[in-house]
Amino acid sequence: MRHVVTGLLLSVVLNSPLQAAEPEQVPTVHALALFGDPALPAGFDHLPHVNPDAPRGGSMSQAALGSFDSTNPFIVRGTPASGLMQVYDTLLESNPNEPFTMYGLLAGGIRLDPDRRWVEFDLRPEARFQDGEPVLADDVIFSFETLTTKGSPFYRAYYADVTEVVAVDRDTVRFELGESESRELPLIIGQMPVLPSHFWADRDFEAVTRDPLIGSGPYRIVEVSPGRRIVYQRDEDYWGRDLGLNRGRYNIDRLEYDYYRDQSITLEAFKAGLIDFRVESSASNWATAYDFPALQDGLIKQMVVPDGQPAGMQAFVMNQREPKFADVRVREAITLAFDFEWLNRNLFYGAYEATDSYFENSEMEASGLPTEEELALLSPWRSELPARVFDEPLPIEQPDDLRQRLYKAMDLLRAAGYEARDGVMINTATGRPLNIEILLYSTQFERIAQPLLRNLSRIGIQGRVRTVDVNQYLNRLRSFDFDMVVGSFPQSANPGNEQREFWGSEYADRPQSRNLIGLKSPVIDALVDDLIAASSRQAMDTAAHALDRVLRWGFYVVPQYHLAAYRIAAWDKFGYHQPFPEYMLDLSSWWVDPERARVIENRQRNR
Structure with missing residues (x-):
């Protein structure tokens, strides 16, 4: 749920000049907002809904339905595994407490032409892929060209109005937006996952693969069992761990997705303690299926978390x-x-x-x-x-x-x-x-x-x-x-x-x-x-x-x-800051409480 592609509009409250401004005339900003100013200033310490001092460690297991045969989530072929977007960073990322603002992630600085004819992103010099290679403007260009020509039709639709992408220098990339009337386009570009061009140099991007692909994100793929299980490990060397966007997030060491053929089986797996966390989609299950000893003993929590997004x-x-x-x-x-x-x-x-x-x-x-x-x-x-x-x-x-x-x-x-x-x-x-x-x-x-x-x-x-x-x-x-x-x-x-x-x-x-x-x-x-x-x-x-x-x-x-809410059932080993963010359920801000986790593990071991 880390990178949720949401159709956002862009508005910068500036007077439109008669001619497009030159880059040196445009201020460099840390975020782009729909109306007014971003809620968080440049250099903010952490997002409001996180605990910046959250402990790190532990694991979270979730159920996935069906099967998978691919670790490439960007192509038409194959069935991709769950959770893969946690491997990749984007140029910008949203704040779950704001509906209309995107903040710099890989991009430390943003310049937007007041007439929206171009946008430039300055990549952070410390940004690294998981193999230690720097994230460069050429990687952004490669990602754009690859996704729009070889990726899912989704990317061609989203970036259709971009006319050209060029590297201004090693760490700066410029997107030409032509005569596009799409006010959201700069933000959509910012949501693009950035792929390592060197990693894909000798690989077929359109082929189904089960290899542990790499990105620049906070988690690595450490276990792939096609159709059964995929596991991610928190990257101790993650380049962005100290950014204000990331402090207090990505606290859980190990994220596990186990595959089941049927929803009823996933519920039984949850009751047995094989799954830690579950979003319940069935109203009848929510009303009747959770009355079992672990809930009665206070080892499981049920929560209804409001969802501020339109229901669609x-x-x-x-x-x-x-x-x-x-x-x-x-x-x-x-x-x-x-x-x-x-x-x-x-x-x-x-x-x-x-x-x-x-x-x-x-x-x-x-x-x-x-x-x-x-x-x-x-x-x-x-x-x-x-x-x-x-x-x-x-x-x-x-x-x-x-x-x-x-x-x-x-x-x-x-x-x-x-x-x-x-x-x-x-x-x-x-x-x-x-x-x-x-x-x-x-x-x-x-x-x-x-x-x-x-x-x-x-x-x-x-x-x-x-x-x-x-x-x-x-x-x-x-x-x-x-x-x-x-x-x-x-x-x-x-x-x-x-x-x-x-x-x-x-x-x-x-x-x-x-x-x-x-x-x-x-x-x-x-x-x-x-x-x-x-x-x-x-x-x-x-x-x-x-x-x-x-x-x-x-x-x-x-x-x-x-239902304008999430129904969540979880074994009570997790900590989280409340109130929850208004516009997105951000599991990356949760953490494992060591004491409560030990109580639950002992209880399950002694069953």
Whole structure:
């Protein structure tokens, strides 16, 4: 969770000159903020949510689901292991207590052209890779070129507006941003992991590898057992351990990730003490499965930690590459069969809230009718958008009663050219039944999918769940070989370039892209550009409202539910500073309490 790529926007409160400034005219700063000044001054001692005197040592074991066969997290091929980003440092890093600020990590100094036509980073002279070699401007250039040409499509999407990268000198790198209107781009560049060019000189970057790759981060890979286990050891010689960003962080010596095939098995492993820490995704487990002796004896803690980020959208995604989903009336009919209230009452112990918006739980969520500002963005596309976008308010009003919703769904299907024959919905033009397969990799979601399929069967839509192993699932996901999957479109408080990969036409047919829906819409492309180019918080919210409105009236997904918090269960051997940071769960600030760890180890040994 160390490097979470969040779509952040950039704003520096400066008057825009008529011509781009020269580097010597631009002040060197330690951080970039969205509005105003960074909360922490240059030379700050430590982040507010850490204990700078935390003890070091101990271990933390976590569960990973499925399998892995690669230690390279940057490429399309293979299934990467968990935790790999802890091996790598980036030019900048966020403060989990601020939503809009990035501080220098590998980069000790930053210069940003007031017109945002270029950005320069001064690398810290003490920065080193784990083999002792210095981190140089050439490594940054290598990383950019390699990730954008050989890495996941994610990187090409994020850095698409960079026109050139040059080494000003040994320790300074300059990114030319051309005519880009993306205000977040300098921060996104700062989030790029920096790779050692010398290490990769005689290696094939695109090949699957299980070697212990190196970076400049606080942890090294020390054990790789493909499909079973990967272990990281804290680097005692980590170059950045005394930086203000890092003091009081990376305290735990050994981080272990053990792989399990099923969520239910991971819970039993936790109860047995094989796993130290777990984020619980199941409301029913949280409510009923932790009543066992270790919890009763006070050896395990349960915590609900608020999450200040927007909830985003978790949903059953309908693959627009499949002709059966081409008609919006068919898609709307399918959404009507999802009965959240029944699920929440019978399976979730009332723990969740229904999700409506792609920017749920934030000021970017659209509501009511479009404002004048939204209409300025939407009206040029009026002929290509359904009238409902302009004429009907959000949230979308649907009957509360499931039976009434299913009646409405039947009417929509008939209007789309289907008719019921012996209880099966048949396309009158092709004579084919409307069948749906929901592809899963975990049995945990079967209990969510089956009620939806039961309701669909009541209106003649035949469906089934197919649960496959993780590797097969990922291969099918990469090639978009599915009808429906459970997809997640996470959002930050400042959405930006990642929206292109979520919804952009150019990513609809690009393997491993996050455009799971398969959207190819010039309207949505334009609205995404409006969002990325927003010059103020108000303009960004307006663009998000317009995009949210168009996506919701497109009925591309079956929205599910959300919880604006983390449910954490942990053996009580860890220390942490409270209150927790507002915008990110930062496990790097935790530490192992030696006394409590001994008590737990003795208890487990004597069982």
